[in-house]
Amino acid sequence: xxxxxxxxxxLFVFTVAVLFLLVFVMLNALPGELATNLSGIxxxxxxxxxxxxxxxxxxxxxxxxxxxxxxxxxxxxxxxSFSDAKPIYDEMLRLLPATIELCIYAMTIALLLGLPLGIIxxxxxxxxxxxxxxxxxxxxxxxxxxxxxxxxxMYFGLDLQWLPVAGKLNLLYQVEQVTGFTLIDIxxxxxxxxxLAYQDAIAHLIMPTLTLAVIPAAxxxxxxxxxxxxxxxxxxxxxxxxxxxxxxxxxxHHALPNAIQPVLSQITxxxxxxxxxxxVTEVIFSWPGIGQWLIQATYQQNYTIISxxxxxxxxxVIVVTVISDILLIATTPxxxxxxxxxx
Amino acid sequence: xxxxxxxxxxxxxxxxxxxxxAVDRVNLSLNPGEILGLVGESxxxxxxxxxxxxxxxxxxxTVSADRLRYNGVDLLALSASERRKLMGREIAMVFQEPSSSxxxxxxxxxxxxxxxxxxxxxxxFYRRKKxxxxxxxxxxxKVGIRDHKRVLKSYPHELSEGLCQKVLxxxxxxxxxRLLIADEPTTVIEAGAQDQIFxxxxxxxxxxxxxxxxxxxxxxxVENWTQTITVMYCGQTVxxxxxxxxxxxxxxxxxxxxLQSMPHFDEMLNHKSQLTTLSGCVPSLQHLPIGCRxxxxxxxxxxxxxxxxxxxxxxxxxxxxxxxxxxxxx
Numbered sequence: 001x002x003x004x005x006x007x008x009x010x011l012f013v014f015t016v017a018v019l020f021l022l023v024f025v026m027l028n029a030l031p032g033e034l035a036t037n038l039s040g041i042x043x044x045x046x047x048x049x050x051x052x053x054x055x056x057x058x059x060x061x062x063x064x065x066x067x068x069x070x071x072x073x074x075x076x077x078x079x080x081s082f083s084d085a086k087p088i089y090d091e092m093l094r095l096l097p098a099t100i101e102l103c104i105y106a107m108t109i110a111l112l113l114g115l116p117l118g119i120i121x122x123x124x125x126x127x128x129x130x131x132x133x134x135x136x137x138x139x140x141x142x143x144x145x146x147x148x149x150x151x152x153x154m155y156f157g158l159d160l161q162w163l164p165v166a167g168k169l170n171l172l173y174q175v176e177q178v179t180g181f182t183l184i185d186i187x188x189x190x191x192x193x194x195x196l197a198y199q200d201a202i203a204h205l206i207m208p209t210l211t212l213a214v215i216p217a218a219x220x221x222x223x224x225x226x227x228x229x230x231x232x233x234x235x236x237x238x239x240x241x242x243x244x245x246x247x248x249x250x251x252x253h254h255a256l257p258n259a260i261q262p263v264l265s266q267i268t269x270x271x272x273x274x275x276x277x278x279x280v281t282e283v284i285f286s287w288p289g290i291g292q293w294l295i296q297a298t299y300q301q302n303y304t305i306i307s308x309x310x311x312x313x314x315x316x317v318i319v320v321t322v323i324s325d326i327l328l329i330a331t332t333p334x335x336x337x338x339x340x341x342x343x
Numbered sequence: 344x345x346x347x348x349x350x351x352x353x354x355x356x357x358x359x360x361x362x363x364x365a366v367d368r369v370n371l372s373l374n375p376g377e378i379l380g381l382v383g384e385s386x387x388x389x390x391x392x393x394x395x396x397x398x399x400x401x402x403x404x405t406v407s408a409d410r411l412r413y414n415g416v417d418l419l420a421l422s423a424s425e426r427r428k429l430m431g432r433e434i435a436m437v438f439q440e441p442s443s444s445x446x447x448x449x450x451x452x453x454x455x456x457x458x459x460x461x462x463x464x465x466x467x468f469y470r471r472k473k474x475x476x477x478x479x480x481x482x483x484x485k486v487g488i489r490d491h492k493r494v495l496k497s498y499p500h501e502l503s504e505g506l507c508q509k510v511l512x513x514x515x516x517x518x519x520x521r522l523l524i525a526d527e528p529t530t531v532i533e534a535g536a537q538d539q540i541f542x543x544x545x546x547x548x549x550x551x552x553x554x555x556x557x558x559x560x561x562x563x564x565v566e567n568w569t570q571t572i573t574v575m576y577c578g579q580t581v582x583x584x585x586x587x588x589x590x591x592x593x594x595x596x597x598x599x600x601x602l603q604s605m606p607h608f609d610e611m612l613n614h615k616s617q618l619t620t621l622s623g624c625v626p627s628l629q630h631l632p633i634g635c636r637x638x639x640x641x642x643x644x645x646x647x648x649x650x651x652x653x654x655x656x657x658x659x660x661x662x663x664x665x666x667x668x669x670x671x672x673x
Contacts, residue, residue: 126402233401239444242397243458243514244431247423253457254446261448333498334447 004329012322019314020070023307030303034058038069040079040088040304078308083300088308092290096312097180098168099289103278105209110216118224123251125229133221140218145277149211149284156207164204166286173197208285212278216270223266227259261332268324272317346522346554347373347396350410354391356403363628366391366578370654378548378555380565380586382601383575386625389558393526397436398426413522431458435515439527441507445499451510452495455479458514482513486543505536512543523547524556541568562605566590574598577625577636584660594662594669597637
């Protein structure tokens with residue numbers, strides 16, 4: 001077990017190093033002065049330029065530059081934005097929670113919907129329920145996020161006027177940002193109309209979350225169905241049935257715990273897809289998250305923001321993958337023992 | 344009245360090449376307190392018969408039979424919940440590959456708890472845990488596991504196949520079944536543990552009066568541990584009767600071939616000499632011959648063999664062959 005964790009952490013360190021190398025090479029290759037690309041300061045004065053050279057060791061070999069680049073980024077210095085010279089790190093701290101919030105809610109909905117439906121599809125294998133759910137999930141999987149978001153805005157936002165079409169919270173509510181998660185911030189704040197603020201926040205959340213949840217939910221249904229089918233045909237299920245156990249007990253005590261592990265590992269792989277569609281969703285619903293910020297930065301050729309966004313998003317995916325890997329091993333008895341712990 | 348009475352049991356499935364009859368009109372009868380061996384090569388449909396009795400075949404198989412009765416109860420007519428009452432309590436099954444018959448994600452002890460007969464428990468709820476532990480301990484001791492604490496704490500992958508099989512047998516006898524179906528219980532078990540398992544079956548048979556349907560391809564075990572046998576080839580019953588009689592004088596050419604394939608080392612085999620086998624191999628399910636399915640491989644086959652022979656009886660010994668070995672053909 002510990003050996004396995006050590007291997008995973010080792011892998012994590014090297015993956016992150018390669019990620020930094022790629023971003024560093026990208027910054028070198030981009031047009032413009034390297035000092036400007038790294039620090040984000042446009043037209044630096046002589047003193048500023050010397051400071052940057054000193055900071056990033058630009059007068060030394062490329063390896064020293066690479067190492068000091070990693071050092072700066074790990075210490076939270078991501079340079080300043082090209083366009084408004086604001087420190088990127090602060091901006092990111094403000095925007096990242098909004099994206100994570102959206103992703104967590106979408107993932108929760110996808111799991112709450114996908115797991116039971118996947119189980120139902122597997123239990124009614126090749127019957128009406130199975131075909132219906134498979135067809136629905138295929139439709140859900142094939143609908144492009146940007147189209148679905150726009151249609152939702154047109155129908156629920158403009159025609160029916162049920163839900164607000166943009167933003168995180170109505171400007172009427174002056175909620176101070178502490179954690180970045182709207183609902184928690186409302187709870188922490190001392191505004192007067194908390195109940196109304198909650199309602200408003202949830203109304204703002206519904207459309208982006210559901211739009212974002214469609215694809216993961218479809219994926220979860222399909223994966224759950226496949227792994228459940230596999231487990232339901234396993235010997236120990238037959239043995240449990242032959243012992244006269246109740247079918248529900250067989251499904252929930254034996255088949256599901258075994259099926260859910262591959263489902264969770266597959267979902268982690270879907271995280272990068274989820275982040276990508278979250279960026280699109282943010283743009284459509286003007287959700288003040290990291291995706292919208294990044295896409296704007298791409299239009300402005302704001303290299304420091306782009307490099308910071310690449311680092312943070314990729315880093316987030318890697319961290320979650322490693323954690324879920326370790327958790328998966330810790331919960332699978334067969335793989336917990338050392339000889340199975342190796343990759 | 345036989346405890347298990349099967350007459351003309353057929354098991355079919357639909358394939359792209361049409362409906363295939365994997366098990367063709369099998370007959371089987373097992374008297375109370377008897378150990379019956381069901382013998383045949385792999386792929387001869389032995390396990391299918393066992394699963395059909397237990398009712399755990401998947402939907403793609405169609406089971407039909409003139410009679411499929413356990414103790415007078417028609418097993419095919421049972422509803423799912425009625426069947427569940429019978430399974431485990433009256434009829435129990437032990438599978439091949441014991442370690443895969445246990446949930447890999449759960450400790451053995453926890454799984455054992457689920458198969459205890461809680462309706463026989465007459466102690467108040469606060470003493471239930473102790474009652475359970477005692478029951479499990481007793482059952483494990485009965486099958487010859489001494490360090491029950493370690494076994495109960497382990498996960499299936501941490502135990503040997505032999506131990507797993509013993510645990511599974513202990514689980515199945517928790518309800519004191521009257522019929523135990525053992526589907527190749529010792530194929531993946533190391534040689535030392537094989538005899539222990541068979542001794543255990545013998546003990547259960549003699550002390551608890553459990554009837555056993557022993558499915559195997561190992562003729563030596565059949566010879567030593569069973570009273571009657573039924574031989575299957577390619578989904579058809581070819582011969583059945585008392586073990587001793589069949590081993591002394593088989594009627595069907597296939598049984599003869601099986602017996603000859605057992606090397607007898609007292610008969611002075613020549614160095615590097617060939618062991619006797621039937622020529623050819625078992626036909627695949629898509630290319631089953633009509634009539635007697637042994638036909639193409641049978642040394643005594645005639646034109647008449649394209650008709651399926653009817654089961655014939657001669658002194659308690661059933662066989663289905665037009666030209667049994669006891670008759671001379673000119």
